[in-house]
Amino acid sequence: MTSPNRGIVVISGGSAANNLVDVFDAIRESKECSLSYVIPISDNGGSSSELIRIFGGPGIGDVRSRLVRLIPDSPVNPEKKAIKSLFNHRLPAEALAASQQWLSIVDGTSVLWNAITPAKKELIRSFFNLLNLEILKRARPPSSTFDFTSASVGNLFLTGARLFSGSFESAIYLLGSICGVDSDNVRVIPAINSNFSHHISATLADGTIIVGQNSISHPSESTPLGQAHKTRRPSLLLADGDDFEDTDPSDLSDTVYEEDHLPGSLATLRNKNIAFSKAKNEDLPSRISRIWYINPYGQEIRPPANPRVLEALNDAQAIIYSIGSLYTSIIPAIVLRGVGRSILASPARHKILILNGSLDRETGPPSQAFSASDFVEAITRAGEESRGSRSARSQLHNDSHSATENTRSNHTIPYNSYVTHILHLDGPGTPYVDRERLTEMGIETLRLYGRKITTNADGQEVVIGMQYDSKALIQALEVVLGKKGDAMVRGGVGSGLGRRNTLDPPRREKR
Template structure:
């Protein structure tokens, strides 16, 4: 088995020979990518390891087409984090690193024909994206792109062809590496090595699997929504074949059973559709609050899954847990509900469990009738921890502190409400930091320096005078 320095970070030691415990960050993809430099700075100052726990349940965008044809986990968020961590060296002009980042982040055109034409140019090394990538890395990368291209051709059927529209080159590469090695872990190792991810940082899929795992949520009004795409940013599915009158559920299942793809015959149609195009900005509110999330098998039956063993190892060896910004129910909760995770999070040995509250509400947390407060975020995380442990029933509020000890938040229009007195009564400390506005955006962003200082003050800095100065300058506690 390949030993991946990105998956098993080297432990760091104190001068007295004791091991320095690490930091575990629960996050999704795009939103938390904005805070990668923050976590990198805190990790460097603490001189410890850093582990990102990423869910693999995304079934939207170009990932939906890879899942439909090849099965396997949703890999987009893992790829996004690995590529985001390509180190920048301001003292050196490293054009290759910039080229690799651009290459793996590149998406093909939305038009189906244009997308396939561009894909063939990339596979044949006749594309500007290859400029500034060394011959050795180019041929290594190209070999796995050729692997996925061959697999696409092998699976070509009259009933099903692969749609390259908006496909991510990084996702195609990671899938090709997974199919070639037969190991998701090895595919991550390969991409992390090419991206020069530091050995002290690990990107851990919440479940280490070669299979597809989907999620379902239950709403307060009894409604169930299946599939991450439908929960977070629903879109009309891309039709595999032209159809007239919308089919019944039975007819739709039979129609999908005639399509040769990676899905089991008879599995839920909603999990077998293409969801290549969607919008994260044009979304309707959910009709009621989400109350619970669980994993399902291809037929919609609830199942309990165990977490990646390396995630559990990281939690056993951490000094701090951070719940990053992002979609609460589809980026954070899917990792917490896995067997083994809740018990380790609740351990009193881990002193700091920090929630970085989103700067705005989204479809999952902002129904117009009842928007989430900070306490609601904490309650959802705590319930997921109980679900992980197999505990059924209401969660006593006094146990919230077992899962969240500190809340770092912004304050202003559109931000979730933070009731300091209510949190204090639960034993949870709230820390307000100052944000910044970006032109053209309607919401605040965390100021990186202020957030670094807030995290370090919370976790405890080595120089108490610096901590006190930081608290006065950036925090309202």
């Protein structure tokens, strides 16, 4: 009896990587193995922020979006489509309309239930009713009430299931079972298995500290830089905002704490972050140099990774760092205790970084835009910090450029133990791929052709980035993983690929 093939592990966030689900599923089928998605739970923006404010618990939005994206399409089964629509649905952006629509879902009269069979409808409704009861129990009008504005129905269900079972992973299993996700072959694994909130902070190269994932990646309009503390040590962040001498004592007496937030916890972690823009954000004043987890008081903690994450990494034939925000989607999973060691010890021969098709707030500002090697160095330093490396931690406290030079002079950090291959696009807005530096690191690169992403600015169409072509990306991953053999790689562009110039051959390390 032959042993099953080792699995593929994809480390990713939510919305961006959802566009590649079909690609990863095609690779899983071609390799005849399992597929594990490792997803951070540190997001405190959108409707997740309101659930965290009232109930505490992990940031569940990215987990929910991946589970719902994995619901198989079935033209002969309208119920699957209806369940997908239900869990993907967002309540209206106006408070009264949102509350009324929520009540119609709870009492079973909403049109969202029309194509769902009574058995599943009543099962799902039971968790909505439980959550609604918990919301009413926690209500303290007028100071503290739940805001249903733009709430994700899937997030509400996951929270109700978690409160009922007392287990986040049980809630994930229940939602996956109801949605018909093939959990034997495809697993959605939270990076941390916890019923508690786990927040992150970012240290910038100029010493600024930004608290909370939403403030790092796409802050609300009212706080464009989030809760920033210039040159304050991570262990000395002050709860409830700025220094006491800048605080009116009368303001402190009016501070309201929800039942799931400890007195004295950081104000920015208790804020509503329902409304924010992913399209327009001011640039960070300098590069992000470090991501670290904090407790409710802003003190640094080093939480362990979910044991199932380590198990998946320890039995992987390939590890893929997917597209998405580098410092809020990828790094929060890598920096957890145990992950760096498991990546290094993993039997995976291929550790593939799929480079983003455009730069974002986290990999700027434009004057200091990240190159491909900067992405690799950030992943490597996070892995080394996960292992408790003091040298990696000390480098991360320095200026970004000087840290890079220190890293390059220190040959103990094994870059190609964390990343062996980079798949990338080439076009307007894409990160610069410094091939010579990557070759020095022992990393192979594979260039793909994609489609341009455009936006309308002042009546003119402007290219802001590139988007991967699914077929080209599947072919590239198959080339790297060995599906089609070395002959195709040696043949170069267009050799046996079946379509024009979909990819360039890998550039191998100089001997």
